[in-house]
Amino acid sequence: MQNGLLGKSLKDEAYEIIGGGISGLSFAFFMKEKGMSFRLTESAASPGGLLKTVEMKYGIAEPAANAFVANTAMDEMIETLGLTSVASGKLAKKRFLVKQGKLNSVPLDLGEIFKIPFIFFSAKKWEGGSVEDLGRMYLGENLTRQLLEPALAGIYGAPLHQLDVETMFPGFDKELKKSGRFLPAILKMRKQATLQNGKSIRKGSHSFEKGMIEITNALSDYVKDETISAHTLKKLEEDKNYILTLPAYKTAELFENHKLKELFLKVRYTPLVTTTLIFKKKDLPGFKPGFGCLIPRREGFFSLGVLFNNYIFPGRVVDEEYLSLTMIFRDEPTDKGSNFLEKPEDEIIELLYDDLKRLFGLEGKALEYKMWKYEKGIPIYSAELRQLWKEINELLIKDFPNVRVFGNYTGNISIRAINLAARKIIEEV
Ligand SMILES: Cc1cc2nc3c(=O)[nH]c(=O)nc-3n(C[C@H](O)[C@H](O)[C@H](O)COP(=O)(O)OP(=O)(O)OC[C@H]3O[C@@H](n4cnc5c(N)ncnc54)[C@H](O)[C@@H]3O)c2cc1C
Known part of the structure; x- marks a missing residue:
């Protein structure tokens, strides 16, 4: 296993990249830069996978990553594609942790900070x-x-x-x-x-004025001559070399009647729901500008955290009078119930409003919202996953020497890590 690529190392050969999320697009970009031969196949009407931006009436919403941490591979992409990224704003320097129901700036109080160097050293x-x-x-x-x-x-x-x-x-x-x-x-x-x-020329969290869709669209355009969209790969062929950049449960479908199917299906994911809500600012009188707030489970809130989108990046709402918040929660049993993925959106929204009432004294309702429910949201980086990498890697090399596998469950979960790993893998060809 090399930088998260399962299977044999890549050689200077032609490849079928299957899956046009940021993993597949990153491989395609760096292969094109290097002059390698490839074709990208994506089952949806256009590439992007989880990396998208949806326009609503009062602002934008994103199903997964809303930012990337600066890195040299992304610097290279941005420069080649002629994009302009935006850094998180000054007000976003303030991050909050919820303690006893109230927003506290991070780091916490001095007493706790003093303990840290001692513990760390x-x-x-x-x-x-x-x-x-x-x-x-x-x-x-x-x-x-x-x-x-x-x-x-x-x-x-x-x-x-x-x-x-x-x-x-x-x-x-x-x-x-x-x-x-x-x-x-x-x-x-x-x-x-x-x-x-290397050291990125950017610092911290970045995105684009119109959201992450800008990089998705620019990358898709850059490799459009090598891309087949609206086509789902159903069967692997022996005489082709593949890089499969699909979620583990989709990869499993390509290994019918082989032990690999069972191994890919063993990769566990956390069920998640992410919702972007737009309010009138005046309806949240207790709100404080910043990057967002993290909420420890013991505080008894429904959400894991809230992102204050329009204080992080410009272009998140159509007018200053609005506030855009993204709230994420795990589908786990709480005192508010269980199996939230099966609940209707309006029931879930009421639970999110309860959190916002406690946090910011919410007085009204959202002007609009967009919700994404994931039964398999983020891969769980458990000890069992590491064992699965080993077994999958060995079986691929033995029985499918023409197939490589890469994705956010093979060692690189963030956009930053995916970009850097894809570049490194291609550099080493
Ligand atoms: C709620 C949430 C918030 C997140 N926030 C952040 C963040 O702020 N910053 C960050 O860096 N990361 C974040 N992440 C992680 C990051 O968004 C993902 O890890 C990353 O987008 C995954 O990209 P991928 O290309 O590996 O997979 P995907 O985006 O899932 O792409 C896989 C693609 O394969 C296609 N496909 C599937 N089967 C086939 C087939 N048989 N043939 C052809 N095509 C097929 C699919 O249509 C899809 O386009 C977040 C994730 C979630 C869920």
Whole structure:
């Protein structure tokens, strides 16, 4: 396995890239840059997958990523495609954590901050385990619940006990096993990443004025001569080389009557719902501008967090008088019920309003909203997933030497990680 690519290493041959999400588009972009031969096949009417932007009457909404963390691979794409990205605004520097129902600026209070260097520098014996184990060992119960859990829930969606440190951050895990010191392990991992990937000319979170659809459209256009849209690959052919960039459960469909099918189906995902709501600002009198707020589970809210979209990037609402919020929650049993994916949207919206009443004193209703429900939302980076990579990799090399597999469940979950990995894999051909 090389940079998240399962199966044999790539050679300078012609490839069928299957799936036109950001994974497939990133491969296509860097292969075209390198002059390699490929064809991209996408089952929807146009490429993009999860990376889209929908225009509503009062603003825009996005089904998944609404931003990317600056990286050199994306710098290269943006420059070649002639795009202009937008950095998160000054007001977005403020991030909040909910504590006892109220918004607190991050970092928390001084008492807790003073404890952090001591915890981070003290050496412990880390032998691997879940993020929950890591948090308990280095941060203690309070900071784990208050800081680590909500921060990671915003990216990985899953509860900490399901997430495995080595699967998520192999470099950090290795360093921590060696030195036992938290902060030096983080710094070393970051230094290695910068050495490998270079330093981006951008800093922090970025998007585009019209949303992430700008990069999707520009990439799709860049590889349009090599793309077949509205075509679903149903069967693999022996005489073709493939890079499958589909979700694991879709990849499974291509391995009928083979053990690989069962292995791909074992990849677990967190069921999630994401909703973008647009309000009149005056209807949320307790609102404070910023990037957003993370909500620890023990606070008893329905949502995991809220993004304050129009304080992060321009172009998120049609007029200053509106406020655009994105709220994400996991479909897990709570005191408000269970099986939320099956509930009608208006019932879910009422639960989100309850959260907003407690957080900002919401007085009215949303002018409009857009909701996406995912039975399989974000892949769970568990210890079991790492084992699956090993087994899938071995079986691909043995029985399908013409097939490679890559996706947000093979080691690179964010747009940033996907871009960087795709570039590295192609560079090494
Ligand atoms: C709610 C949510 C919020 C997120 N927020 C962020 C964020 O802010 N920042 C960030 O960096 N990341 C974020 N992510 C993660 C990121 O959006 C995804 O990891 C990424 O978009 C996945 O891209 P992909 O190309 O791997 O998969 P997909 O986008 O799922 O693409 C797969 C493509 O394959 C096609 N396909 C399927 N089967 C076939 C077939 N048989 N033949 C041909 N085509 C087929 C599909 O139509 C689809 O277009 C978020 C994810 C979610 C769910």
